[in-house]
Every structure is written in structure tokens, then in C-alpha cells.
Amino acid sequence: MTETTTVAAIPRQTRLRMYRDIVRVRRFEERAYKLFMDGLVKGTSHLSIGMEAIAAGFGAAMRDDDLTFCTYRGHAHTLVRGTPMPRVMGELLGRSTGVCGGKGGSMHLTSVEHGVMGSYAIIGAHLPIAAGAAWSAQLRGSDQVTVCFFGDGTTNIGAFHEALNLAAVWELPVVFVCENNLYMEYTAIADVTAVERPAADRASAYGLAPIVVDGNDPEAVHEQAARVIQRARDGGGPSLVEALTYRHGGHSRADPGTYRPQEEIDAWLARDPVPSYRRRLLGDGVAEDELAAIEMEADADVDAATEAARQAPFPAPEEAFTDVWADGGSSWRN
Amino acid sequence: MAELITYRQAVSRAIAQEMRHDESVVFLGEDVAAAGGVFKTTKGLLDEFGDQRVRDTPISEEAILGAAMGAAMTGMRPIAEIMFSDFLATCWDLVAVEIAKMRYMTAGQVRVPLVVRTANGGGLRFGAQHSQSVENWAMMIPGLKVVAPSTPHDLIGLFAAAVRSDDPVMFFEQKSLYPVKGEVPDGEIVDQLGTARTVRAGTDVTVVALAAMVPRAVAAASVLHDEHGISAEVIDLRSLVPLDTATLLQSVARTGRIVTVEENPRLCGWGAEIVSIVGEECFDALRGPMVRVTTPHIPLPSADALEDATLPSVDRIVEAVVKLCR
Ligand SMILES: Cc1ncc(C[n+]2csc(CCOP(=O)(O)OP(=O)(O)O)c2C)c(N)n1
Ligand SMILES: [Mg+2]
Numbered sequence: 199m200t201e202t203t204t205v206a207a208i209p210r211q212t213r214l215r216m217y218r219d220i221v222r223v224r225r226f227e228e229r230a231y232k233l234f235m236d237g238l239v240k241g242t243s244h245l246s247i248g249m250e251a252i253a254a255g256f257g258a259a260m261r262d263d264d265l266t267f268c269t270y271r272g273h274a275h276t277l278v279r280g281t282p283m284p285r286v287m288g289e290l291l292g293r294s295t296g297v298c299g300g301k302g303g304s305m306h307l308t309s310v311e312h313g314v315m316g317s318y319a320i321i322g323a324h325l326p327i328a329a330g331a332a333w334s335a336q337l338r339g340s341d342q343v344t345v346c347f348f349g350d351g352t353t354n355i356g357a358f359h360e361a362l363n364l365a366a367v368w369e370l371p372v373v374f375v376c377e378n379n380l381y382m383e384y385t386a387i388a389d390v391t392a393v394e395r396p397a398a399d400r401a402s403a404y405g406l407a408p409i410v411v412d413g414n415d416p417e418a419v420h421e422q423a424a425r426v427i428q429r430a431r432d433g434g435g436p437s438l439v440e441a442l443t444y445r446h447g448g449h450s451r452a453d454p455g456t457y458r459p460q461e462e463i464d465a466w467l468a469r470d471p472v473p474s475y476r477r478r479l480l481g482d483g484v485a486e487d488e489l490a491a492i493e494m495e496a497d498a499d500v501d502a503a504t505e506a507a508r509q510a511p512f513p514a515p516e517e518a519f520t521d522v523w524a525d526g527g528s529s530w531r532n
Numbered sequence: 533m534a535e536l537i538t539y540r541q542a543v544s545r546a547i548a549q550e551m552r553h554d555e556s557v558v559f560l561g562e563d564v565a566a567a568g569g570v571f572k573t574t575k576g577l578l579d580e581f582g583d584q585r586v587r588d589t590p591i592s593e594e595a596i597l598g599a600a601m602g603a604a605m606t607g608m609r610p611i612a613e614i615m616f617s618d619f620l621a622t623c624w625d626l627v628a629v630e631i632a633k634m635r636y637m638t639a640g641q642v643r644v645p646l647v648v649r650t651a652n653g654g655g656l657r658f659g660a661q662h663s664q665s666v667e668n669w670a671m672m673i674p675g676l677k678v679v680a681p682s683t684p685h686d687l688i689g690l691f692a693a694a695v696r697s698d699d700p701v702m703f704f705e706q707k708s709l710y711p712v713k714g715e716v717p718d719g720e721i722v723d724q725l726g727t728a729r730t731v732r733a734g735t736d737v738t739v740v741a742l743a744a745m746v747p748r749a750v751a752a753a754s755v756l757h758d759e760h761g762i763s764a765e766v767i768d769l770r771s772l773v774p775l776d777t778a779t780l781l782q783s784v785a786r787t788g789r790i791v792t793v794e795e796n797p798r799l800c801g802w803g804a805e806i807v808s809i810v811g812e813e814c815f816d817a818l819r820g821p822m823v824r825v826t827t828p829h830i831p832l833p834s835a836d837a838l839e840d841a842t843l844p845s846v847d848r849i850v851e852a853v854v855k856l857c858r
Contacts, residue, residue, distance in 0.1 A: 265606070297639075297641075298637060298638050298639045298641070299639035300639075301636060301637055301638070301639045302637045302638060302639070306637045306638070308637070308638040308641055308642065309641070310638070310641040310642060315602075315605060315606075315642070316605075316634065316637075316638065316642065318630070320625055320629055320630070322594075323594075323598070323625055323626065323629070323630050324598075324630075325598070326592075326594050326595045326597070326598020326599060326601075326602070326626070327598045327599075327601050327602040327605070327626075327630065328598075328602060329595065329598060329599055329602060330598050330599035330600060330601055330602020330603045330604075330605070330606075330610075331602035331603065331605060331606045332602070333599050333602065333603050334602060334603040334605075334606040334607060334608045335606070337558060337584060337585075337603070337608060338606075338607060338608075344602075356594060357594045357595070357598065357625075360590070360592035360593075360594045360595035360598075361594075361595055361598060363590055363592065363595070364589065364590060364592060364595040364599060367590065368587075520639075520640070521635055521636050521638075521639050521640040522635070522636050522674060522675055523635075523675075523699050524635075524643060524645075524697065524698030524699050526640070528674075529774075530674075530773050530774055530775060531726075531774060531775040531776075531777045531809075532726060532774065532775075532776055532777060532778045
């Protein structure tokens, strides 16, 4: 890490919030996987099991009116902003109660009222869009910060570079967060990238500091997040953070992820944020009961969200013809 | 009161009108601020509105449209310039897959009120990569409104309607029209999208045109009247989406014949959609085949002699109509 700062200890409340978010996302996604295998979640679904600490660390550092832009791997980022779980589950199951009424699906979770400005499924596209939201905050004189999450593979597409440059030149209040899980879909990022650290080694091209953080350590993530978000809020311009992490499972759907060496998988499983953060909190004196209560509540939330989604009606076919235009309809002629 | 201004001057007047009207309107693009645009369409805007609202960008088409989209999603009404419409191909993801779909995918949570304005079409001998007429690319994407004015007056009014629309609008300025003059009344002008205009009334054939093809269709109508005794009605569609099918179908119902005049290359040009609508909904009125006059299905050449042989000309329009009415 090139930049080090000493920060005050993270308040207990924030630590518990992060643990709660990590556990909730984990349990939610384990259920989503099961529902996918059961044929209830259609199409595709990309899990961030193993990567939750990044969403939790940033989520806890964001203000309610800050904006999140994320990818198809966006369940975690959507949930940590406070989007109700039943509405996220409803969207995965294609129900009318879903956050997008079933029009979006797993890859397009959006909840504007919670600052989740969209989950985007075209690699790189949302980086310039996030820059635009940050430009808007700058123009409106608001001190909102935009945080944009994407993968390591995204650092090789043009939109990444266009967005970084524009954000730097216009000093936009945006934080770009590369979740480096070492793989794109099935190919290792190292096999197709000219530099070792896909995001951090590009930072200097845009006059930015190279920042690498342990993405499996929610506190390390939170510390960096708080710092770069404050910097953006204070008019200090954009940052690019590379968070090292690993997905426990495959890229999407039922991919078993067997293209990865077993030793590598084992090493990262040993660094699973759920048990490791739990141990740390226990070691710091948080009561076992308190953590168990968080876990039970997460389980209950997932059960309730699943049940609510299963019971919810499918959208009426007419809904397919709404929301194309501002008038609410889809008519292109008189 | 009215003044005679060029289509080029109408662009800056239109942008200025909307920036005065609404604080949330901002404008960005390559060379648009300090330099006043490569076509000098945006001169004076930086001076009047300042460098916060009128911004020069890097040569980053995806960043330009991404910035416009993100700003539009969060309370602004951006106008983005893509210098030549050919360059839309470099940022087509933003146009077709992001901007056009966001409202729908989010079930109306997000709106994207922005205008992408761009210099479209041939006639300036720029060759295959700076002369394409790509309004049909935009027309085939659900979620985009598509506008292409033919006169300075229409340009201002339709542009205002585009900026004030809560939907994304692709605004095609035909670059060969930039020097063309037209009467424009004083004061604010706000038109309505989805309204075609009957430029010249007629009884024998309906000639449907857009942008630079409108003056050619009108010139052809004069020749048809003077030399062939054929009365052609000329309709300027003005916007492809929304499409004013009512004006179109009423006209064809009277004339019984339709000829489209399109600058886009033939396959899947906008006229194909027009004749399909007429064929489905006005078939009984037809007195002959529906005819399309288009740029042939080739990349555009550069040399005058070659480019003139490809874009629909007055002669080709006359010939097609005479053959149809014979
Ligand atoms: C422009 C584009 N190209 C390819 C794809 C197909 N695709 C979907 S996810 C993905 C891998 C992305 O890798 P990374 O950025 O590392 O994100 P991760 O999935 O690892 O979170 C690819 C290639 C796409 N969605 N968009
Ligand atoms: Mg990856």
C-alpha cells in the first residue's frame, strides 16, 4: 500500500453493522444459489460470496444520499445500501414486488430511493455514467459522493480509461473501486494484463495514487473507503481503489470455477471474511450471543424474503409495455 | 419580427434558448466550448454560459455520453455533442444499451432526459467514415426518440422540445444543411416531437422525406409539376420516433401513392418501416407499388462525381415518381 493513514478506531456500532451486512449478504446469496438450482431464479445470477467485505466496508462509509453504481455482481452492493431484502429477492424471482417489477432481474438491481443507481451488465459502461453522476453533484453544488464498483477484467476496456481520465481532469467526486477477484469469467486477469495490479498500476496514468487494500478485511476496506470518500466530498477529486479478493464459487449460474488451482482456492477460503471477521470481533470482546443474534436475524430475514417473493404475484403481461417512455407507455407513433 | 439565419446559427440559438430557459441544461462535447465547435455551430455559448455549463471534453465518446447519462439520471438536462454521427459507433453501447434502456430496466425509477446532437449525413465529400446517415440506427432502438430537422426554424423548435422531453433524444443535424438559410421568428420557439409537416400539398403522390432530403423532395415536386403535370405532396417527417403516422396515412389515403426519399443506405432504412406501415394500414388506397429512393447499399465515396451519384438527387426522385405515376 502506498498511502498509509492512522485513523481512529472504527466504532463498535459500525463494526457490528459491517458484520451484519457481510452475514446478510452471505446468507442471501447462498439462498439465491439454491433458488437458482431449484429453477426459481431464472436466467443468470452472479454471486459475490467471499467478496462481501468490500460492499460492507464501503456501505458503512457512505452517507445515505451518496450514490452506488455496480455491476451484474451487485446483490451485495444493493443490499448494504438498505434496499429491502424481499424486494431484491422478488426481483431475482421475477415477481411484481421486485425492485424493478421484474423488468431488471438479478443483473439490473436498482433502488434509487436507497442510492443504488443501477447494476450494469456491460463491462465498463457504468464507469463513465458514475462519473456523470459525480459531475452532476459537482454542478448542483451537492456534496454527494458517487462510488462505482467493477471487476479486475474491467480495467482493460476503453470506458475504464475514458472515465478515469475525465474524472481526474474534472476533479469529480467519484470513487472507483476495482474488486480484483483475480479472474474475469474463466480467464485469470494476470494472463491478459500488461501490469501486475490491474487497477493500481494504471492509477498514475491519471495522476492518482495507487491504492491497494485487502478486500477480505472489512476494516481495512472501511478505513480506505472513509478516507477516499471524504477526500471526494471535500473537493479532492476521484480515487481508484483496488480491493484484493476472491469469489468462492464460479463466475455465474452453476459454474463450479474449476479453472482455478485448488491451492489457490484453499488459501482464499482460509481467508473467508465471515469466520475471520467473526473471530476478530470475538477476540475484541464482542459477545458470542450478540454475533449469534445477528446471524439468526439474517437467517430469518432471508427466510422471510424468500417466502414473500415466492408468494408474490408475477407481473401482469401488460407490464412489459410500460416504462419505455416518460409518459409511462411504449407507444412510438400516433 | 423574424430574421434570416443559417441552420448552423440556429444550433447555437437553440442551445442558448434552452440554457437560458433552464438552469439544469448543460452542454458538453469535443471542441465545443472555446473553439465553438468544428462546424462552428456552438460559437458564443461559452462566453454566455461559462465553463461550468459549457464544457470541452477529451476525445472520449463513451465518457461524453456516460457523463451526460449519469448527469441526466441525477437531475440535470445535458446536451452532448458527438462531432460526427459516424462516431456514434464508438459509443453505441451508451446510446443503445445504457441510455435507451435505463428507464425500462428500472421500471421507471430512473429517467434519462438528455439530447445527443450530432452532425449527420453526406454531401461534403468527406468519404465513408464522415458522411454516414445513421438516423435509421437510432430508429431501431426502443427507448430513443429520433429527430432530424430540415430548416433553421424547425431545428430550434424541435431542439427545444427535445431538451424539454424527459426521454433521451437523438438529434441529427444534417451537416450539408449548416449553411442553408431560413426565416426564424423572434422569441422563444418550442415545437412538438412526433409532428410531421406537409411542406407542399399535392394530390397524385405522397413524397416522404427527412432532413436534407426535404429540400430535394420539394425541388423535385416543382419539376414534377412544371414538366410532368404531376402534383406531389411533400411530407417532412421531422421525427422518426415518435412517428406521425396520422399525417402520413391521411396523405396516402388521398394520393394513393407513396415514395420515400432517404439518405440512409437502403437496407433497413427508415422508409422500409414507413412503407410497411402504409402497406398494412392503407393498402386499399394504393394505386401502385410503394417506392423507396435511398442511398444505395454501399459505403459512401469521397469524390464529388461519385458522391453525387449515390445520394438521392432531385433527378432520381423525379424519375422514380414519374415511373410510378405513369
Ligand atoms: C463489454 C462486455 N464484454 C464481455 C462481457 C461478458 N462478461 C460478463 S462478466 C465478464 C467478466 C468480467 O470480469 P471482471 O471485470 O473481473 O468482473 P467479475 O465478474 O470478476 O466480478 C465478462 C467477460 C460483458 N458483459 N460486457
Ligand atoms: Mg474479476
